Amino acid sequence: MFAKLHRTSLSLSLGLLLAGSSAGAMAANAVPAVDTGAAPANQMVHVTLVLKLRNQAALENFIKQTVTPGNPNYQQFLTTSQFAAQYGATDDAIARVQSVLKQQGISSEVLPSHLAIRTSGSLSQYNRLFQTSVHNYVSRENGHSFHKPTSSPQIPSAIADVVDVASGLSNELTYRPHHISSSAFTSLGTQLPKTHALASSTGGSNGNPTATGVPGEYTVGDVANFYDINPLYKHGVVGKGSTVAIVTLSNFYPADAETYWSDIGLATKPNRITQVHVDGGGAIDGGSGETSIDVEQSGGIAPFANILVYDAPNAGNGYVDAFAQAVSDNIADSISTSWGLPEIFNFAALNVAGASNTDTSDAGDLRAFHAIFLEAAAQGQSLFAASGDSGAYDTVRDLGAGTAPGDYTAPLTVDSPASDPFITAAGGTTTPYSYAFGTGPTESISQESVWGWDYIQNYFNTYIGPNVINLFSVGGGGGVSVYWHKPFYQDFTSGVRRSEPKQSLVYNDPSAGPTTLLQLPSHFSGRNVPDVALNADPETGYIYVSTYDGGLNAGEGGTSFVAPQLNGITALLRQSTGHRIGLWNPQIYAIQNFFGYGRFSAFNSVRAGDNWFYYGAPHYNPGAGIGSLDVTNLDVFLRSGF
Numbered sequence: 001m002f003a004k005l006h007r008t009s010l011s012l013s014l015g016l017l018l019a020g021s022s023a024g025a026m027a028a029n030a031v032p033a034v035d036t037g038a039a040p041a042n043q044m045v046h047v048t049l050v051l052k053l054r055n056q057a058a059l060e061n062f063i064k065q066t067v068t069p070g071n072p073n074y075q076q077f078l079t080t081s082q083f084a085a086q087y088g089a090t091d092d093a094i095a096r097v098q099s100v101l102k103q104q105g106i107s108s109e110v111l112p113s114h115l116a117i118r119t120s121g122s123l124s125q126y127n128r129l130f131q132t133s134v135h136n137y138v139s140r141e142n143g144h145s146f147h148k149p150t151s152s153p154q155i156p157s158a159i160a161d162v163v164d165v166a167s168g169l170s171n172e173l174t175y176r177p178h179h180i181s182s183s184a185f186t187s188l189g190t191q192l193p194k195t196h197a198l199a200s201s202t203g204g205s206n207g208n209p210t211a212t213g214v215p216g217e218y219t220v221g222d223v224a225n226f227y228d229i230n231p232l233y234k235h236g237v238v239g240k241g242s243t244v245a246i247v248t249l250s251n252f253y254p255a256d257a258e259t260y261w262s263d264i265g266l267a268t269k270p271n272r273i274t275q276v277h278v279d280g281g282g283a284i285d286g287g288s289g290e291t292s293i294d295v296e297q298s299g300g301i302a303p304f305a306n307i308l309v310y311d312a313p314n315a316g317n318g319y320v321d322a323f324a325q326a327v328s329d330n331i332a333d334s335i336s337t338s339w340g341l342p343e344i345f346n347f348a349a350l351n352v353a354g355a356s357n358t359d360t361s362d363a364g365d366l367r368a369f370h371a372i373f374l375e376a377a378a379q380g381q382s383l384f385a386a387s388g389d390s391g392a393y394d395t396v397r398d399l400g401a402g403t404a405p406g407d408y409t410a411p412l413t414v415d416s417p418a419s420d421p422f423i424t425a426a427g428g429t430t431t432p433y434s435y436a437f438g439t440g441p442t443e444s445i446s447q448e449s450v451w452g453w454d455y456i457q458n459y460f461n462t463y464i465g466p467n468v469i470n471l472f473s474v475g476g477g478g479g480v481s482v483y484w485h486k487p488f489y490q491d492f493t494s495g496v497r498r499s500e501p502k503q504s505l506v507y508n509d510p511s512a513g514p515t516t517l518l519q520l521p522s523h524f525s526g527r528n529v530p531d532v533a534l535n536a537d538p539e540t541g542y543i544y545v546s547t548y549d550g551g552l553n554a555g556e557g558g559t560s561f562v563a564p565q566l567n568g569i570t571a572l573l574r575q576s577t578g579h580r581i582g583l584w585n586p587q588i589y590a591i592q593n594f595f596g597y598g599r600f601s602a603f604n605s606v607r608a609g610d611n612w613f614y615y616g617a618p619h620y621n622p623g624a625g626i627g628s629l630d631v632t633n634l635d636v637f638l639r640s641g642f
Helices: 014-018 056-066 080-086 091-103 123-130 220-226 230-234 254-263 288-301 318-329 366-378 454-463 559-577 584-595 631-640
Strands: 034-038 044-051 107-110 116-122 134-138 145-149 163-167 194-198 243-248 273-277 306-311 334-337 339-342 382-386 424-430 433-437 443-445 479-485 504-509 513-519 526-529 532-535 542-546 551-557
Touching: 044 091, 044 123, 044 318, 044 366, 056 366, 091 107, 091 116, 116 123, 116 318, 123 134, 163 366, 220 230, 220 288, 220 532, 220 559, 230 631, 243 288, 243 318, 243 559, 254 273, 254 288, 254 542, 273 318, 288 306, 288 334, 288 542, 288 559, 306 318, 318 334, 318 366, 334 559, 339 382, 366 382, 382 559, 424 559, 424 584, 433 454, 532 559, 559 631, 584 631
Parallel strands: 243 306, 243 334, 273 306, 334 382, 382 424, 424 532
Antiparallel strands: 034 134, 044 116, 044 163, 107 116, 134 145, 194 433, 433 443, 479 526, 504 513, 542 551
């Protein structure tokens, strides 16, 4: 077991919280980057063509049937070849696309799902194919170098009926890992002593033997205690026969996961990690700790499940390719990711020269992810994505927020790919604990609450001084999509919201004054996120091991812990039920809508706290979704066909 770490200081430096967008470079229409001229014509790049689905309405209906008890297609999931035959592009259509590519000298590889074609060629070849010109740019904000087309790429008319999205011509946007630390407020110039006292009896010797019972030093054993997983373990349900996959954008050291499991005293299946390096794989870099977290958490919750790690470069089409590979391989029963960026960063208003600031059409990869997620659902693969760590204002971690020249406003926004209706969005809570900072008194959170650090902000303002530090808007991501319409499974869900009015992304240009970059739709009946939530507050957070991050780390949190935990939970449910679980969302909303909360419920209502805008409630709320889990009860519902 790890020695106790006894943390004595809180949270995140302001520089880390509100630094510019090194992990989510803003589109050029926000702060115009410096055009340094045409990119070299002979530069080789990779572009993925995502193909249009056949019979998409029938596909979506089939997916509903696979997760509807009593339907003849209940749990009748497709193989990859069956998906290709029924819903992928036809052989003739693919041949036509490959012929056009060959005429330009571009090589191609078709995924077995017939959903995408990976291509490779020079920029001059792609410039001709898409009737555009790719230039190099340097960001005025942070010096980030990238290339992208100077005009919107045009799909050739000969294949426009087949090709939906061309992903990878731009490598401007990069994704952010959704974990966050609790370390020291360096901007205060001093450390703030803190004491912890556990306000519940679920840790250490009272439950799972691998638990610590110490907030900020929790393990997967504490997760088992919090969310009633231990009865499954006692019945031998440990993930045997299941495979989980991680889609990530950084490479990692697999030995870190083995060290974590070994040091908390967790017995695991040996030699169970397989790495799949997509497009050359991700780098060992600042995101490596994220990959370690994902593997340690998913594999720790399901200690005898196999683990596939699909890592790709954090640029261009890397993220799309990693997901497409994981789904097309169709080995994993469940897949999670802990990376994302604001949904609005995909909109034409922020990406297409001359686009109206009200244009919320997709000029990014929203449609590409959606097609891949539909395939996963048809194949019975459960998908999970972290909903973000910037509360109800998802752009703040990427862009900051303020009113001074060079600042952006902070509209209510959600994270992608978590906002897609065919993935389960993982939100965050704060579990009960007591705390004190500096010379202030001890205060407590007495019930599981929506995670938002305004409770710490209020404490600081009261006992340390107003506006000494700004924590806005750290918390569990949640809100209303303004791209994806409300899905069928939220139609009868109490608490689902529409988008708020008067939400705009405005840049306070130092020379031109306030410039409205995007006006978001008001009262849009959109998909609400998250769907479910588990403990994610770094103050009640976790330990993890990452060689890149210096070994053992404590006081870590973020919704990036929740997504892989749900992944591991799914592996347990897969073993217990004897079949893949499929898309969670229609099933969990149906269970909650019919059976509500109570002693035998699969869900715990999260009635307290907020994520800076949306408050906990005794029903669905865009802070914690339908609540946190009682995994043993959820297992009973799924095994009974509810």
